[in-house]
Amino acid sequence: MTTTTAQRQSVVPNARLTGVGILRSEWTKTRSLRSTVWSFIAAVVLLVGVSALISFATADNWKTMDPGERAGFDATSTSIAGGFLAQLAIGVLGVLLISGEYSTGMIRSTMSAVPRRLPALWGKVVVFTVVTFITMLVSTLLAFAIGQQLLKSTGASVGFGDPQVMRALVGAALYLTVVGLLGMGLGALLRHSAGAISTLVGILLVLPIINAFLPADLQRTIRKFLPGEAGQQVLMVVPNPDALSPWAGFGVFVGYAALVMVVAAFLLKRRDV
Amino acid sequence: MIEVDGLVKRYGAKTAVNNLSFTVKPGIVTGFLGPNGSGKSTTMRLILGLDAPSSGTAMVNGRRYADHRAPLAEVGALLEARSVHTGRSAYNHLLALAQTHGIPSSRVTQVLELVGLQEVARKRAGKFSLGMGQRLGIAAALLGDPATVMLDEPVNGLDPEGILWVRHLLRSLAAEGRTVFVSSHLMSEMALTADHLIVIGRGELIADTSVQDFIDGASRNLVRVRSPRMAELAQLLATTGGVVTTVEGGVDVAGLSAAQIGDAAAANGIAVHELTPLQASLEEAFMDMTRDSVEFHAVDADAPTAGVTS
Incomplete structure:
Protein backbone atom coordinates (compact mmCIF):
# COMPACT_ATOMS: atom_id res chain seq x y z
CA MET A 1 0.00 0.00 0.00
CA THR A 2 2.79 2.39 0.83
CA THR A 3 5.27 0.88 -1.60
CA THR A 4 4.81 3.60 -4.19
CA THR A 5 5.37 6.41 -1.73
CA ALA A 6 8.26 4.62 -0.01
CA GLN A 7 10.26 4.59 -3.24
CA ARG A 8 10.21 8.36 -3.39
CA GLN A 9 13.09 10.05 -1.59
CA SER A 10 11.84 13.01 0.40
CA VAL A 11 13.82 16.22 -0.05
CA VAL A 12 13.08 17.06 3.61
CA PRO A 13 13.58 13.62 5.23
CA ASN A 14 14.04 15.02 8.74
CA ALA A 15 10.82 17.01 8.83
CA ARG A 16 9.12 16.57 12.21
CA LEU A 17 6.58 18.71 14.01
CA THR A 18 8.27 19.74 17.27
CA GLY A 19 7.68 22.15 20.13
CA VAL A 20 10.92 23.99 19.38
CA GLY A 21 9.87 24.29 15.75
CA ILE A 22 6.52 25.78 16.78
CA LEU A 23 8.29 28.35 19.01
CA ARG A 24 10.59 29.33 16.12
CA SER A 25 7.60 29.63 13.83
CA GLU A 26 5.68 31.84 16.26
CA TRP A 27 8.75 34.06 16.72
CA THR A 28 8.98 34.46 12.92
CA LYS A 29 5.29 35.33 12.79
CA THR A 30 5.68 37.89 15.57
CA ARG A 31 8.67 39.70 14.09
CA SER A 32 7.45 39.61 10.47
CA LEU A 33 4.32 41.73 10.90
CA ARG A 34 4.68 45.50 10.83
CA SER A 35 1.59 45.90 13.03
CA THR A 36 3.20 43.80 15.78
CA VAL A 37 6.46 45.71 15.68
CA TRP A 38 4.63 49.06 15.74
CA SER A 39 2.44 47.99 18.64
CA PHE A 40 5.54 47.18 20.68
CA ILE A 41 7.11 50.51 19.75
CA ALA A 42 3.87 52.30 20.72
CA ALA A 43 3.82 50.53 24.08
CA VAL A 44 7.45 51.48 24.80
CA VAL A 45 6.94 55.11 23.75
CA LEU A 46 3.77 55.44 25.82
CA LEU A 47 5.35 53.84 28.85
CA VAL A 48 8.58 55.87 28.80
CA GLY A 49 7.28 59.11 27.27
CA VAL A 50 3.96 59.52 29.09
CA SER A 51 5.57 58.49 32.38
CA ALA A 52 8.19 61.22 31.94
CA LEU A 53 5.47 63.79 31.20
CA ILE A 54 3.50 62.80 34.29
CA SER A 55 6.63 62.88 36.48
CA PHE A 56 7.51 66.32 35.11
CA ALA A 57 4.00 67.65 35.71
CA THR A 58 3.92 66.20 39.23
CA ALA A 59 7.22 67.85 40.14
CA ASP A 60 5.86 71.09 38.75
CA ASN A 61 2.69 70.86 40.89
CA TRP A 62 4.48 69.69 44.02
CA LYS A 63 4.33 73.10 45.73
CA THR A 64 0.54 73.26 45.38
CA MET A 65 -0.05 69.79 46.85
CA ASP A 66 -1.36 69.62 50.44
CA PRO A 67 0.43 67.53 53.10
CA GLY A 68 -2.17 64.72 52.85
CA GLU A 69 -1.53 64.32 49.15
CA ILE A 90 -0.10 45.60 24.68
CA GLY A 91 -3.63 44.31 25.24
CA VAL A 92 -4.67 45.17 21.69
CA LEU A 93 -1.50 43.51 20.38
CA GLY A 94 -2.32 40.35 22.32
CA VAL A 95 -5.80 40.31 20.74
CA LEU A 96 -4.51 40.95 17.20
CA LEU A 97 -1.86 38.24 17.30
CA ILE A 98 -4.69 35.69 17.32
CA SER A 99 -7.73 37.46 15.88
CA GLY A 100 -5.57 38.63 12.94
CA GLU A 101 -5.06 34.99 12.02
CA TYR A 102 -8.80 34.46 11.96
CA SER A 103 -9.63 37.59 9.98
CA THR A 104 -7.02 36.86 7.28
CA GLY A 105 -7.54 33.08 7.10
CA MET A 106 -3.96 32.44 8.29
CA ILE A 107 -5.42 30.29 11.06
CA ARG A 108 -6.16 27.55 8.49
CA SER A 109 -2.48 27.44 7.52
CA THR A 110 -1.43 27.44 11.17
CA MET A 111 -3.84 24.66 12.10
CA SER A 112 -2.84 22.61 9.03
CA ALA A 113 0.80 22.79 10.13
CA VAL A 114 -0.08 22.09 13.77
CA PRO A 115 -3.26 19.99 13.53
CA ARG A 116 -3.36 19.23 17.25
CA ARG A 117 -3.94 22.97 17.62
CA LEU A 118 -3.12 23.55 21.29
CA PRO A 119 0.69 23.48 20.77
CA ALA A 120 0.26 26.39 18.35
CA LEU A 121 -1.65 28.37 20.99
CA TRP A 122 0.94 27.60 23.70
CA GLY A 123 3.72 28.55 21.26
CA LYS A 124 2.09 31.94 20.76
CA VAL A 125 1.62 32.38 24.50
CA VAL A 126 5.27 31.58 25.29
CA VAL A 127 6.77 33.80 22.57
CA PHE A 128 4.45 36.71 23.39
CA THR A 129 5.08 36.37 27.14
CA VAL A 130 8.86 36.39 26.76
CA VAL A 131 8.99 39.25 24.23
CA THR A 132 6.47 41.38 26.12
CA PHE A 133 7.98 40.83 29.54
CA ILE A 134 11.49 41.74 28.36
CA THR A 135 10.44 44.89 26.45
CA MET A 136 8.12 46.03 29.24
CA LEU A 137 10.71 45.41 31.96
CA VAL A 138 13.36 47.41 30.10
CA SER A 139 10.84 50.21 29.42
CA THR A 140 9.67 50.25 33.03
CA LEU A 141 13.24 50.49 34.39
CA LEU A 142 13.97 53.27 31.92
CA ALA A 143 10.78 55.15 32.79
CA PHE A 144 11.57 54.81 36.51
CA ALA A 145 15.14 56.12 36.07
CA ILE A 146 13.93 59.12 34.05
CA GLY A 147 10.97 59.75 36.35
CA GLN A 148 13.05 59.75 39.54
CA GLN A 149 15.41 62.31 38.01
CA LEU A 150 12.46 64.55 37.19
CA LEU A 151 10.98 64.05 40.68
CA LYS A 152 14.23 64.86 42.47
CA SER A 153 13.20 68.45 43.15
CA THR A 154 10.28 67.20 45.28
CA GLY A 155 12.61 65.45 47.69
CA ALA A 156 10.23 62.46 47.55
CA SER A 157 12.04 60.56 44.81
CA VAL A 158 13.20 56.99 45.45
CA GLY A 159 15.97 54.71 44.12
CA PHE A 160 16.19 51.15 42.83
CA GLY A 161 17.45 49.99 46.22
CA ASP A 162 14.52 51.36 48.25
CA PRO A 163 12.11 48.86 49.83
CA GLN A 164 9.46 47.40 47.49
CA VAL A 165 10.72 49.38 44.47
CA MET A 166 12.18 46.47 42.48
CA ARG A 167 9.07 44.41 43.27
CA ALA A 168 6.91 47.21 41.89
CA VAL A 179 -2.86 42.25 30.23
CA GLY A 180 -1.45 41.15 26.86
CA LEU A 181 -2.21 37.51 27.66
CA LEU A 182 -5.74 38.44 28.70
CA GLY A 183 -6.08 40.10 25.27
CA MET A 184 -4.66 37.02 23.59
CA GLY A 185 -7.11 34.78 25.45
CA LEU A 186 -10.03 37.04 24.46
CA GLY A 187 -8.81 37.04 20.84
CA ALA A 188 -8.69 33.24 20.80
CA LEU A 189 -12.07 33.01 22.52
CA LEU A 190 -14.00 35.54 20.41
CA ARG A 191 -11.95 35.17 17.16
CA HIS A 192 -12.93 38.69 16.19
CA SER A 193 -10.67 41.74 16.62
CA ALA A 194 -13.26 44.41 17.36
CA GLY A 195 -15.23 42.24 19.76
CA ALA A 196 -12.17 41.12 21.68
CA ILE A 197 -10.69 44.63 21.93
CA SER A 198 -14.00 46.05 23.16
CA THR A 199 -14.25 43.31 25.75
CA LEU A 200 -10.71 43.94 26.95
CA VAL A 201 -11.29 47.70 27.26
CA GLY A 202 -14.58 46.96 28.99
CA ILE A 203 -12.88 44.73 31.55
CA LEU A 204 -10.02 47.14 32.31
CA LEU A 205 -11.70 50.55 32.02
CA VAL A 206 -15.49 50.21 32.05
CA LEU A 207 -15.99 47.75 34.93
CA PRO A 208 -14.57 50.25 37.49
CA ILE A 209 -16.99 52.90 36.20
CA ILE A 210 -19.99 50.59 36.47
CA ASN A 211 -18.84 49.58 39.95
CA ALA A 212 -18.82 53.23 41.02
CA PHE A 213 -22.61 53.28 40.75
CA LEU A 214 -23.07 50.53 43.35
CA PRO A 215 -23.79 51.20 47.08
CA ALA A 216 -20.60 52.25 48.91
CA ASP A 217 -19.84 49.14 50.99
CA LEU A 218 -20.65 46.74 48.15
CA GLN A 219 -18.58 48.94 45.84
CA ARG A 220 -15.54 48.66 48.12
CA THR A 221 -15.78 44.84 48.34
CA ILE A 222 -16.16 44.38 44.59
CA ARG A 223 -13.57 46.98 43.68
CA LYS A 224 -10.64 45.07 45.14
CA PHE A 225 -11.51 42.04 42.99
CA LEU A 226 -11.92 43.89 39.70
CA PRO A 227 -9.27 42.60 37.27
CA GLY A 228 -7.45 45.90 36.68
CA GLU A 229 -7.67 47.03 40.32
CA ALA A 230 -6.41 43.70 41.65
CA GLY A 231 -3.64 43.38 39.08
CA GLN A 232 -2.29 46.91 39.55
CA GLN A 233 -1.53 46.44 43.27
CA VAL A 234 1.69 44.73 42.29
CA LEU A 235 3.11 47.98 40.88
CA MET A 236 2.26 50.08 43.96
CA VAL A 237 4.80 50.81 46.68
CA VAL A 238 2.61 52.80 49.08
CA PRO A 239 0.00 50.29 50.31
CA ASN A 240 -3.71 50.94 49.89
CA PRO A 241 -5.73 49.63 52.89
CA ASP A 242 -8.82 48.99 50.73
CA ALA A 243 -6.97 46.86 48.18
CA LEU A 244 -5.58 43.35 48.13
CA SER A 245 -1.87 42.88 48.90
CA PRO A 246 0.41 43.22 45.83
CA TRP A 247 0.94 39.53 45.12
CA ALA A 248 -2.56 38.44 46.17
CA GLY A 249 -4.03 41.04 43.81
CA PHE A 250 -1.73 39.97 41.01
CA GLY A 251 -2.66 36.34 41.67
CA VAL A 252 -6.35 37.19 41.27
CA PHE A 253 -5.60 38.99 38.00
CA VAL A 254 -3.58 36.04 36.68
CA GLY A 255 -6.51 33.82 37.66
CA TYR A 256 -8.91 35.82 35.46
CA ALA A 257 -6.50 35.73 32.50
CA ALA A 258 -5.88 32.00 32.98
CA LEU A 259 -9.61 31.30 33.13
CA VAL A 260 -10.16 33.08 29.81
CA MET A 261 -7.21 31.25 28.25
CA VAL A 262 -8.36 27.83 29.44
CA VAL A 263 -11.86 28.35 28.04
CA ALA A 264 -10.31 29.60 24.77
CA ALA A 265 -8.03 26.54 24.59
CA PHE A 266 -10.94 24.19 25.26
CA LEU A 267 -12.97 25.79 22.44
CA LEU A 268 -9.98 25.96 20.08
CA LYS A 269 -9.70 22.17 20.31
CA ARG A 270 -13.38 21.70 19.50
CA ARG A 271 -14.45 24.39 17.08
CA ASP A 272 -14.14 24.20 13.31
CA VAL A 273 -11.64 26.65 11.84
CA MET B 1 -3.64 7.55 -0.11
CA ILE B 2 -6.79 9.16 1.24
CA GLU B 3 -9.56 6.96 2.65
CA VAL B 4 -12.87 8.54 3.44
CA ASP B 5 -15.45 6.32 5.11
CA GLY B 6 -19.05 7.21 5.87
CA LEU B 7 -18.18 10.87 6.29
CA VAL B 8 -21.02 13.14 7.45
CA LYS B 9 -20.84 16.85 8.24
CA ARG B 10 -23.82 18.83 9.41
CA TYR B 11 -23.86 22.56 10.08
CA GLY B 12 -26.99 22.99 12.14
CA ALA B 13 -29.88 21.73 10.07
CA LYS B 14 -27.90 21.72 6.83
CA THR B 15 -26.05 18.57 5.79
CA ALA B 16 -22.96 19.61 3.83
CA VAL B 17 -21.49 16.11 3.43
CA ASN B 18 -23.68 13.04 3.59
CA ASN B 19 -22.32 9.51 4.07
CA LEU B 20 -19.40 10.00 1.72
CA SER B 21 -17.00 7.10 1.13
CA PHE B 22 -14.18 6.93 -1.39
CA THR B 23 -10.48 6.16 -1.74
CA VAL B 24 -7.92 8.31 -3.50
CA LYS B 25 -5.03 6.21 -4.77
CA PRO B 26 -1.38 7.17 -5.21
CA GLY B 27 0.30 7.50 -8.58
CA ILE B 28 -2.64 9.05 -10.41
CA VAL B 29 -4.45 12.38 -10.46
CA THR B 30 -7.90 12.08 -8.94
CA GLY B 31 -10.34 14.81 -9.78
CA PHE B 32 -12.93 15.84 -7.21
CA LEU B 33 -15.82 17.22 -9.16
CA GLY B 34 -19.07 18.83 -8.15
CA PRO B 35 -21.11 21.98 -8.65
CA ASN B 36 -20.49 24.98 -6.39
CA GLY B 37 -21.65 24.26 -2.87
CA SER B 38 -21.65 20.49 -3.32
CA GLY B 39 -19.35 19.89 -0.34
CA LYS B 40 -15.91 19.60 -2.00
CA SER B 41 -14.20 22.18 0.21
CA THR B 42 -15.91 20.85 3.32
CA THR B 43 -14.70 17.33 2.51
CA MET B 44 -11.14 18.62 2.13
CA ARG B 45 -11.35 20.51 5.43
CA LEU B 46 -12.62 17.32 7.10
CA ILE B 47 -9.65 15.37 5.69
CA LEU B 48 -7.28 17.94 7.23
CA GLY B 49 -9.19 17.98 10.50
CA LEU B 50 -9.94 21.70 10.25
CA ASP B 51 -13.59 20.75 10.63
CA ALA B 52 -14.63 17.84 12.81
CA PRO B 53 -16.91 15.28 11.11
CA SER B 54 -20.38 14.71 12.57
CA SER B 55 -19.65 11.02 11.95
CA GLY B 56 -17.40 8.84 9.82
CA THR B 57 -13.64 8.96 9.34
CA ALA B 58 -11.10 10.47 6.98
CA MET B 59 -7.66 8.82 6.96
CA VAL B 60 -4.53 9.96 5.18
CA ASN B 61 -1.73 7.46 4.53
CA GLY B 62 -3.27 5.14 7.12
CA ARG B 63 -3.87 7.61 9.96
CA ARG B 64 -5.87 10.64 10.87
CA TYR B 65 -4.03 13.71 9.61
CA ALA B 66 -3.47 15.09 13.13
CA ASP B 67 -1.89 11.80 14.29
CA HIS B 68 1.09 12.05 11.94
CA ARG B 69 4.51 13.06 13.29
CA ALA B 70 5.15 15.35 10.33
CA PRO B 71 1.72 16.39 9.00
CA LEU B 72 3.13 18.72 6.34
CA ALA B 73 5.20 15.84 4.92
CA GLU B 74 2.05 13.70 4.66
CA VAL B 75 -0.43 16.10 3.12
CA GLY B 76 0.25 19.37 1.38
CA ALA B 77 -2.99 21.26 0.97
CA LEU B 78 -4.15 24.32 -0.87
CA LEU B 79 -7.43 25.30 0.69
CA GLU B 80 -9.17 28.55 -0.02
CA ALA B 81 -6.81 31.19 -1.39
CA ARG B 82 -7.33 33.17 1.79
CA SER B 83 -5.13 31.19 4.18
CA VAL B 84 -2.33 33.72 4.45
CA HIS B 85 -1.83 36.73 6.71
CA THR B 86 -2.04 39.70 4.34
CA GLY B 87 0.60 41.66 6.25
CA ARG B 88 3.34 39.05 5.99
CA SER B 89 5.71 38.53 3.03
CA ALA B 90 5.48 35.35 1.00
CA TYR B 91 8.91 34.31 2.23
CA ASN B 92 8.10 34.81 5.92
CA HIS B 93 4.73 33.09 5.52
CA LEU B 94 6.41 29.98 4.12
CA LEU B 95 9.30 30.22 6.59
CA ALA B 96 6.91 30.26 9.57
CA LEU B 97 5.15 27.14 8.26
CA ALA B 98 8.47 25.39 7.47
CA GLN B 99 9.90 26.11 10.92
CA THR B 100 7.12 24.19 12.70
CA HIS B 101 8.54 21.03 11.07
CA GLY B 102 12.22 21.99 11.12
CA ILE B 103 12.19 22.29 7.34
CA PRO B 104 15.24 24.37 6.29
CA SER B 105 14.89 27.81 4.75
CA SER B 106 16.62 26.49 1.60
CA ARG B 107 13.41 24.51 0.94
CA VAL B 108 11.40 27.75 1.23
CA THR B 109 13.56 29.33 -1.48
CA GLN B 110 13.18 26.16 -3.55
CA VAL B 111 9.37 26.13 -3.54
CA LEU B 112 9.25 29.88 -4.20
CA GLU B 113 11.31 29.28 -7.35
CA LEU B 114 9.21 26.25 -8.27
CA VAL B 115 6.01 28.33 -8.32
CA GLY B 116 7.76 31.35 -9.89
CA LEU B 117 7.38 33.77 -6.97
CA GLN B 118 11.08 34.35 -6.19
CA GLU B 119 10.89 37.93 -7.51
CA VAL B 120 8.08 38.91 -5.15
CA ALA B 121 9.09 36.76 -2.17
CA ARG B 122 9.64 39.81 0.05
CA LYS B 123 6.40 41.51 -0.93
CA ARG B 124 3.46 41.41 1.42
CA ALA B 125 0.98 38.68 0.48
CA GLY B 126 -1.88 41.20 0.75
CA LYS B 127 -0.58 42.91 -2.40
CA PHE B 128 -0.70 39.68 -4.43
CA SER B 129 -3.11 39.11 -7.31
CA LEU B 130 -5.48 36.14 -7.13
CA GLY B 131 -3.14 34.12 -9.35
CA MET B 132 -0.07 34.96 -7.26
CA GLY B 133 -2.02 34.01 -4.15
CA GLN B 134 -2.82 30.63 -5.70
CA ARG B 135 0.87 30.12 -6.50
CA LEU B 136 1.79 30.96 -2.91
CA GLY B 137 -0.81 28.46 -1.69
CA ILE B 138 0.66 25.78 -3.97
CA ALA B 139 4.15 26.61 -2.69
CA ALA B 140 2.91 26.10 0.87
CA ALA B 141 1.35 22.78 -0.14
CA LEU B 142 4.66 21.54 -1.57
CA LEU B 143 6.80 22.74 1.36
CA GLY B 144 6.97 19.40 3.17
CA ASP B 145 7.50 17.41 -0.06
CA PRO B 146 4.27 15.60 0.88
CA ALA B 147 3.21 12.10 -0.12
CA THR B 148 -0.32 13.39 -0.69
CA VAL B 149 -1.17 16.67 -2.39
CA MET B 150 -4.69 18.04 -2.01
CA LEU B 151 -5.61 21.18 -3.93
CA ASP B 152 -8.96 22.98 -3.82
CA GLU B 153 -9.68 24.65 -7.18
CA PRO B 154 -5.98 25.33 -7.92
CA VAL B 155 -6.52 26.95 -11.31
CA ASN B 156 -8.89 29.61 -9.93
CA GLY B 157 -7.59 33.00 -10.96
CA LEU B 158 -4.67 31.66 -12.97
CA ASP B 159 -3.92 32.84 -16.51
CA PRO B 160 -3.71 30.28 -19.36
CA GLU B 161 0.01 29.87 -18.83
CA GLY B 162 -0.59 29.26 -15.13
CA ILE B 163 -3.35 26.74 -15.85
CA LEU B 164 -1.03 24.80 -18.13
CA TRP B 165 1.67 24.92 -15.46
CA VAL B 166 -0.71 23.48 -12.83
CA ARG B 167 -1.72 20.67 -15.21
CA HIS B 168 1.92 19.68 -15.75
CA LEU B 169 2.65 20.00 -12.05
CA LEU B 170 -0.23 17.71 -11.06
CA ARG B 171 0.81 15.12 -13.65
CA SER B 172 4.45 15.13 -12.56
CA LEU B 173 3.51 14.92 -8.86
CA ALA B 174 1.40 11.85 -9.65
CA ALA B 175 4.17 10.37 -11.81
CA GLU B 176 6.47 10.61 -8.77
CA GLY B 177 4.11 8.24 -6.98
CA ARG B 178 2.23 10.82 -4.93
CA THR B 179 -1.47 10.83 -4.23
CA VAL B 180 -2.91 13.84 -6.04
CA PHE B 181 -6.44 14.96 -5.16
CA VAL B 182 -7.67 18.07 -6.91
CA SER B 183 -11.11 19.66 -6.86
CA SER B 184 -12.80 21.56 -9.64
CA HIS B 185 -16.25 22.56 -10.78
CA LEU B 186 -15.13 22.38 -14.43
CA MET B 187 -15.43 18.97 -16.09
CA SER B 188 -13.40 20.08 -19.10
CA GLU B 189 -10.44 20.94 -16.86
CA MET B 190 -10.63 17.57 -15.13
CA ALA B 191 -10.85 15.69 -18.45
CA LEU B 192 -7.45 17.15 -19.33
CA THR B 193 -5.75 16.55 -16.00
CA ALA B 194 -7.32 13.69 -14.09
CA ASP B 195 -7.15 9.92 -14.48
CA HIS B 196 -9.91 9.19 -12.03
CA LEU B 197 -13.00 11.11 -10.97
CA ILE B 198 -14.98 11.37 -7.80
CA VAL B 199 -18.17 13.29 -8.49
CA ILE B 200 -20.35 14.64 -5.69
CA GLY B 201 -23.53 16.66 -5.54
CA ARG B 202 -25.26 17.97 -2.43
CA GLY B 203 -22.61 16.26 -0.36
CA GLU B 204 -23.38 12.80 -1.73
CA LEU B 205 -21.30 10.55 -3.96
CA ILE B 206 -22.63 10.52 -7.52
CA ALA B 207 -19.83 8.72 -9.33
CA ASP B 208 -16.45 7.13 -8.58
CA THR B 209 -15.09 6.24 -12.00
CA SER B 210 -12.13 6.49 -14.35
CA VAL B 211 -12.20 9.50 -16.66
CA GLN B 212 -12.36 7.16 -19.69
CA ASP B 213 -15.44 5.34 -18.38
CA PHE B 214 -17.04 8.67 -17.63
CA ILE B 215 -16.47 9.88 -21.18
CA ASP B 216 -17.73 6.62 -22.70
CA GLY B 217 -20.81 6.62 -20.53
CA ALA B 218 -21.43 10.24 -21.28
CA SER B 219 -22.13 9.88 -25.00
CA ARG B 220 -25.86 9.89 -25.32
CA ASN B 221 -25.82 7.66 -28.42
CA LEU B 222 -28.15 9.82 -30.39
CA VAL B 223 -27.94 9.77 -34.15
CA ARG B 224 -29.09 12.74 -36.22
CA VAL B 225 -30.80 11.54 -39.44
CA ARG B 226 -31.99 13.58 -42.46
CA SER B 227 -33.61 12.14 -45.49
CA PRO B 228 -35.82 13.41 -48.35
CA ARG B 229 -38.29 10.64 -47.35
CA MET B 230 -38.14 11.54 -43.66
CA ALA B 231 -41.61 10.43 -42.55
CA GLU B 232 -41.23 7.06 -44.20
CA LEU B 233 -37.77 6.49 -42.70
CA ALA B 234 -38.89 7.61 -39.25
CA GLN B 235 -41.72 5.10 -39.39
CA LEU B 236 -39.27 2.38 -40.39
CA LEU B 237 -36.76 3.21 -37.63
CA ALA B 238 -39.48 3.29 -35.01
CA THR B 239 -40.54 -0.23 -35.94
CA THR B 240 -36.91 -1.47 -35.89
CA GLY B 241 -36.51 -0.46 -32.26
CA GLY B 242 -35.39 3.17 -32.47
CA VAL B 243 -36.84 6.01 -30.43
CA VAL B 244 -37.41 8.84 -32.84
CA THR B 245 -37.66 12.51 -31.95
CA THR B 246 -38.41 15.08 -34.60
CA VAL B 247 -35.97 17.97 -34.67
CA GLU B 248 -35.47 20.85 -37.07
CA GLY B 249 -34.75 19.38 -40.53
CA GLY B 250 -34.67 15.74 -39.47
CA VAL B 251 -34.94 13.34 -36.55
CA ASP B 252 -32.75 12.24 -33.63
CA VAL B 253 -32.75 8.51 -33.11
CA ALA B 254 -31.89 6.81 -29.87
CA GLY B 255 -31.39 3.08 -29.41
CA LEU B 256 -29.93 2.40 -32.85
CA SER B 257 -26.37 2.84 -34.04
CA ALA B 258 -25.54 4.88 -37.15
CA ALA B 259 -24.62 1.64 -38.92
CA GLN B 260 -27.97 0.02 -38.11
CA ILE B 261 -29.86 3.07 -39.33
CA GLY B 262 -27.83 3.24 -42.56
CA ASP B 263 -28.33 -0.47 -43.24
CA ALA B 264 -32.06 -0.24 -42.61
CA ALA B 265 -32.38 2.72 -44.96
CA ALA B 266 -30.35 1.00 -47.67
CA ALA B 267 -32.35 -2.21 -47.38
CA ASN B 268 -35.51 -0.20 -48.04
CA GLY B 269 -34.00 1.95 -50.78
CA ILE B 270 -34.35 5.19 -48.84
CA ALA B 271 -31.73 7.85 -49.51
CA VAL B 272 -30.03 9.32 -46.43
CA HIS B 273 -28.65 12.88 -46.52
CA GLU B 274 -27.23 13.01 -43.04
CA LEU B 275 -26.24 10.39 -40.52
CA THR B 276 -24.39 11.93 -37.57
CA PRO B 277 -23.63 10.23 -34.21
CA LEU B 278 -24.13 12.94 -31.57
CA GLN B 279 -21.81 12.90 -28.55
CA ALA B 280 -22.79 14.94 -25.59
CA SER B 281 -19.94 17.16 -24.43
CA LEU B 282 -18.35 16.27 -21.12
CA GLU B 283 -19.71 19.43 -19.63
CA GLU B 284 -23.24 18.43 -20.69
CA ALA B 285 -22.76 14.94 -19.30
CA PHE B 286 -21.54 16.38 -16.02
CA MET B 287 -24.50 18.73 -15.89
CA ASP B 288 -26.92 15.87 -16.63
CA MET B 289 -25.37 13.86 -13.86
CA THR B 290 -25.51 16.62 -11.27
CA ARG B 291 -28.65 18.41 -12.43
CA ASP B 292 -30.74 17.21 -9.51
CA SER B 293 -28.08 18.15 -7.03
CA VAL B 294 -27.23 21.68 -8.08
CA GLU B 295 -27.73 24.07 -5.23
CA PHE B 296 -28.63 27.17 -7.21
CA HIS B 297 -30.34 27.07 -10.58
CA ALA B 298 -30.53 30.01 -12.92
CA VAL B 299 -34.17 30.55 -13.84
CA ASP B 300 -34.82 29.68 -17.48
CA ALA B 301 -37.04 32.42 -18.90
CA ASP B 302 -38.40 30.16 -21.64
CA ALA B 303 -39.30 27.31 -19.37
CA PRO B 304 -43.00 26.45 -19.47
CA THR B 305 -44.85 27.52 -16.39
CA ALA B 306 -47.30 25.16 -14.77
CA GLY B 307 -50.93 26.02 -15.46
CA VAL B 308 -50.25 28.11 -18.56
CA THR B 309 -51.41 26.55 -21.80
CA SER B 310 -50.90 27.94 -25.25
Missing part, protein backbone atom coordinates in the same frame (compact mmCIF):
# COMPACT_ATOMS: atom_id res chain seq x y z
CA ARG A 70 2.20 64.38 49.72
CA ALA A 71 1.97 61.67 52.38
CA GLY A 72 0.09 59.33 50.04
CA PHE A 73 2.43 60.12 47.14
CA ASP A 74 3.86 57.03 45.43
CA ALA A 75 7.00 58.13 43.59
CA THR A 76 7.48 54.69 42.01
CA SER A 77 4.03 54.24 40.46
CA THR A 78 3.99 57.90 39.39
CA SER A 79 7.24 57.48 37.46
CA ILE A 80 5.77 54.53 35.51
CA ALA A 81 2.22 55.91 35.19
CA GLY A 82 2.42 55.74 31.37
CA GLY A 83 1.79 52.02 31.84
CA PHE A 84 -1.89 52.95 32.04
CA LEU A 85 -1.81 53.74 28.30
CA ALA A 86 0.84 51.15 27.41
CA GLN A 87 -1.48 48.43 28.72
CA LEU A 88 -3.95 49.26 25.94
CA ALA A 89 -1.27 48.92 23.24
CA LEU A 169 9.00 47.63 38.74
CA VAL A 170 9.13 43.90 37.94
CA GLY A 171 5.46 43.78 38.96
CA ALA A 172 4.60 46.48 36.40
CA ALA A 173 6.23 44.46 33.62
CA LEU A 174 4.41 41.35 34.81
CA TYR A 175 1.08 43.20 34.98
CA LEU A 176 1.48 44.51 31.41
CA THR A 177 2.42 41.04 30.18
CA VAL A 178 -0.68 39.50 31.75
